[in-house]
Amino acid sequence: MKSVTEQxxxxxxxxxxxxxxxxRVTAAALDLVDREGGxxxxxxxxxxxxxxxxxxxxxxxxDRAGLERALVxxxxxxxxxxxxxxxxxxWRGRIRDYALALRAALLDHPAVAPLMMTAPMDGPAALExxxxxxxxxxxxxxxxxxxxxxxxxxxxxxxxxVALDVAETDGTRPIAxxxxxxxxxxxxxxxxxxxxxxxxxASVDTMAEWITERQFSWGLDRVLVGLVG
Amino acid sequence: MKSVTEQxxxxxxxxxxxxxxxxRVTAAALDLVDREGGxxxxxxxxxxxxxxxxxxxxxxxxDRAGLERALVxxxxxxxxxxxxxxxxxxWRGRIRDYALALRAALLDHPAVAPLMMTAPMDGPAALExxxxxxxxxxxxxxxxxxxxxxxxxxxxxxxxxVALDVAETDGTRPIAxxxxxxxxxxxxxxxxxxxxxxxxxASVDTMAEWITERQFSWGLDRVLVGLVG
DNA sequence: ACCTTTCGTTGTACGGCGTACAGAGTTTGT
DNA sequence: ACAAACTCTGTACGCCGTACAACGAAAGGT
Numbered sequence: 001m002k003s004v005t006e007q008x009x010x011x012x013x014x015x016x017x018x019x020x021x022x023x024r025v026t027a028a029a030l031d032l033v034d035r036e037g038g039x040x041x042x043x044x045x046x047x048x049x050x051x052x053x054x055x056x057x058x059x060x061x062x063d064r065a066g067l068e069r070a071l072v073x074x075x076x077x078x079x080x081x082x083x084x085x086x087x088x089x090x091w092r093g094r095i096r097d098y099a100l101a102l103r104a105a106l107l108d109h110p111a112v113a114p115l116m117m118t119a120p121m122d123g124p125a126a127l128e129x130x131x132x133x134x135x136x137x138x139x140x141x142x143x144x145x146x147x148x149x150x151x152x153x154x155x156x157x158x159x160x161x162v163a164l165d166v167a168e169t170d171g172t173r174p175i176a177x178x179x180x181x182x183x184x185x186x187x188x189x190x191x192x193x194x195x196x197x198x199x200x201x202a203s204v205d206t207m208a209e210w211i212t213e214r215q216f217s218w219g220l221d222r223v224l225v226g227l228v229g
Numbered sequence: 230m231k232s233v234t235e236q237x238x239x240x241x242x243x244x245x246x247x248x249x250x251x252x253r254v255t256a257a258a259l260d261l262v263d264r265e266g267g268x269x270x271x272x273x274x275x276x277x278x279x280x281x282x283x284x285x286x287x288x289x290x291x292d293r294a295g296l297e298r299a300l301v302x303x304x305x306x307x308x309x310x311x312x313x314x315x316x317x318x319x320w321r322g323r324i325r326d327y328a329l330a331l332r333a334a335l336l337d338h339p340a341v342a343p344l345m346m347t348a349p350m351d352g353p354a355a356l357e358x359x360x361x362x363x364x365x366x367x368x369x370x371x372x373x374x375x376x377x378x379x380x381x382x383x384x385x386x387x388x389x390x391v392a393l394d395v396a397e398t399d400g401t402r403p404i405a406x407x408x409x410x411x412x413x414x415x416x417x418x419x420x421x422x423x424x425x426x427x428x429x430x431a432s433v434d435t436m437a438e439w440i441t442e443r444q445f446s447w448g449l450d451r452v453l454v455g456l457v458g
Numbered sequence: 459a460c461c462t463t464t465c466g467t468t469g470t471a472c473g474g475c476g477t478a479c480a481g482a483g484t485t486t487g488t
Numbered sequence: 489a490c491a492a493a494c495t496c497t498g499t500a501c502g503c504c505g506t507a508c509a510a511c512g513a514a515a516g517g518t
Contacts, residue, residue, distance in 0.1 A: 015465030016513040043505060053468055055506075064505065117346050117392045122417075127426055130436075134428040147428075148435035153386070153448040160389020163346045188351075197356055199363040199376075206377035207359075219382040226455025244494025245484040272476060284477075285496055293476065 020050060022060045026070040030109065033071070037171035038111035041067060068115045073123035075112045078105035081125075084132035091139040092224060098133075099158050099220055100213070106162045111171040113162045121159075130155075140228040150227040157223050165211040182208050249279060251289045255299040259338065262300070266400035267340035270296060297344045302352035304341045307334035310354075313361035320368040321453060327362075328387050328449055329442070335391045340400040342391045350384075359384075369457040379456040386452050394440040411437050 028049040033041050043064050047054040061067055079102040084094050106113045130151060137147035168185075169175055176184075186208035194201035209215050257278040262270050272293050276283040290296055308331040313323050335342045359380060366376035397414075398404055405413075415437035423430035438444050 013465085014463065014513090014515045016467075018466065020466095042503085044503080054504095055469090056467055058506080059466060114346060117343060117389075117396055120397060127421065127429060131426045131429045134432060138428070145432075145435045148432035148439075149444055149447055150451070151432075152436070152439040152444060153451060156389040156393060156448070157382075157385060159393070160346075160385040163392075164385060164388070167346055168349060192356065197360045199367070200356060200360045203363060203374075203377035203380075206374045207381070210377075210381040215378055215381060218378055219385070222379070222382060222455040223452055224455070226451040226453070241486075242494075243484090243486045243492065245496075247495070271474080273474075282497055283475095284498090287477080288495060 018059070020052065020056070020060060022070070024050065025057060025060045025067070026074055029067050029071055030074065030112075033111035033171065034109055034173035038114060039171070041071075041111070043067070065119065068119040069123070071109075071112050072115050072119045072121060073125055075106055075109060075116075076102075076121065076123065076125035076129060078108075079129075081128055081132055084129070084136055086136065087139050091136045092228075094136050095133070095154065095224065096217075096220060098129075099154065100217070102129075102158055103162050103213070103216060107166070107175055109173060110166040110169055110175050111173075113159075113166040114171075116159050117163050121155075137228070142228060153223065153227060157219065161216050161219070165216075168211070178212055181211055185211065247288070249281065249285070249289060251299070253279065254286060254289045254296070255303055258296050258300055259303065259341075262340035262400065263338055263402035267343060268400070270300075270340070272296070294348065297348040298352070300338075300341050301344050301348045301350060302354055304335055304338060304345075305331075305350065305352065305354035305358060307337075308358075310357055310361055313358070313365055315365065316368050320365045321457075323365050324362070324383065324453065325446075325449060327358075328383065329446070331358075331387055332391050332442070332445060336395070336404055338402060339395040339398055339404050340402075342388075342395040343400075345388050346392050350388075366457070371457055382452065382456060386448065390445050390448070394445075397440070407441055410440055414438075414440065 025046065029041060029046045032045055032049055041064075043057055043061075044054045046067065047057050050056075057067075061070065079098060081098075083098040083101055086094055089097075106116075133151050133154065134147050137150045142150055166175070169181070175181075186204060189204040189207055192200055192204070200207070254275065258270060258275045261274055261278055270293075272286055273283045275296065276286050279285075286296075290299065308327060310327075312327040312330055315323050335345075362380050362383065363376045366379045371379055395404070398410070404410075415433060418433040418436055421429055421433070429436070
């Protein structure tokens with residue numbers, strides 16, 4: 001199955017053959033940020049990765065922001081959309097499974113998560129996810145404006161959670177083990193003095209766990225309960 | 230009341246008098262991003278704003294990230310923490326009022342919102358907000374780990390919402406009127422074809438309103454219901 | 459077979475960025 | 489009066505995004 005972006009799919013095109021493809025550019029950008037973190041993402045670095053002059057990338061990507069959009073779209077495509085389909089499984093289970101899968105996919109490429117708050121999620125993968133999410137909420141009994149509204153609340157929760165989680169890492173892959181990140185947070189939180197902030201000091205252990213899958217899952221359940229009861 | 234960061238508060242300090250202060254640097258940075266958007270934030274631009282060479286800023290701020298942290302801390306301080314205090318008013322009303330106030334403060338300086346997903350929220354203003362939020366959830370009847378967990382869900386929702394809302398603006402102040410932003414979104418969403426995405430096409434009007442205070446408020450209520458029932 | 463059009467890639471260049479380093483000048487404690 | 493401490497400037501380096509022109513390969517028309 002040939003990609004639409006390859007040259008031969010639009011026959012009769014003049015000019016020299018392309019040495020790259022949008023897929024190769026995206027893959028190189030992903031490799032780069034996985035290895036060196038999101039701050040390393042630049043047109044020049046990706047071009048160097050591909051053994052090409054920086055300007056060559058402008059054939060495949062309009063500008064630097066295009067690189068970011070491509071990474072976001074790629075990441076959205078990593079979570080299995082089939083998880084949202086039913087109705088053999090409960091709507092709640094479907095949404096839960098997809099949310100956890102999307103979170104896992106983003107944590108697996110931590111530099112990509114912050115880009116979701118910057119680059120618009122309007123590619124086909126995002127559209128498809130939204131469509132099936134609307135279906136799952138409809139299966140949950142929501143009607144009228146409620147499914148679309150619930151959809152946004154869920155997106156905000158999932159994307160916001162991952163972005164905030166990843167914000168305190170260096171963005172390189174693989175992300176540190178959850179236990180280690182919790183321990184780091186606990187050590188930092190242990191600094192807060194109990195006198196001015198007693199409740200905070202008493203909650204240090206739980207707050208250290210804010211970045212865990214357990215916290216994410218707990219919150220996800222609470223959000224879903226709030227949304228459909 | 231003199232700030233600790235001013236020179237006279239630490240008497241006996243040698244060297245020439247400071248021409249600036251951390252507050253003036255933060256204010257200049259805020260003015261800059263309000264006028265020209267978050268992409269304009271740079272050490273050199275802020276220095277130019279203050280009529281000083283770029284290096285002079287390093288006396289007040291460790292690096293470029295320090296500028297971002299200062300803006301986040303300033304924004305957190307803009308929402309009235311008294312709104313979270315009680316217990317004369319219901320815990321639910323207090324959290325609602327504070328969440329709406331924080332959202333309004335961030336929307337009033339749209340370039341700052343994305344920084345909250347990047348720069349850590351660990352300044353005194355953030356600590357204070359967390360402390361009082363824990364109290365409000367405790368007043369709501371939550372016990373054990375629940376208040377701290379609920380706290381994070383709420384932070385994720387509020388900060389995530391604003392960041393995603395602001396992501397599709399240019400970051401300059403003032404942000405466009407809500408109606409205009411909705412209209413822009415509706416026009417863009419009208420492009421999606423009903424054939425592959427029927428539910429999405431049917432929900433265009435509601436999805437256009439994802440960035441409204443009405444949607445934020447609706448979701449906030451659902452989240453709070455999920456969190457404490 | 460030629461010639462022309464088309465287009466991917468390179469070479470070069472500009473202005474902006476963060477910030478390291480050394481030095482100048484001002485203020486204070488001794 | 490002197491020395492120490494400190495703020496700011498001058499300068500420099502290596503990055504960045506990307507505009508522009510020129511080159512060369514491939515394909516179409518004749």
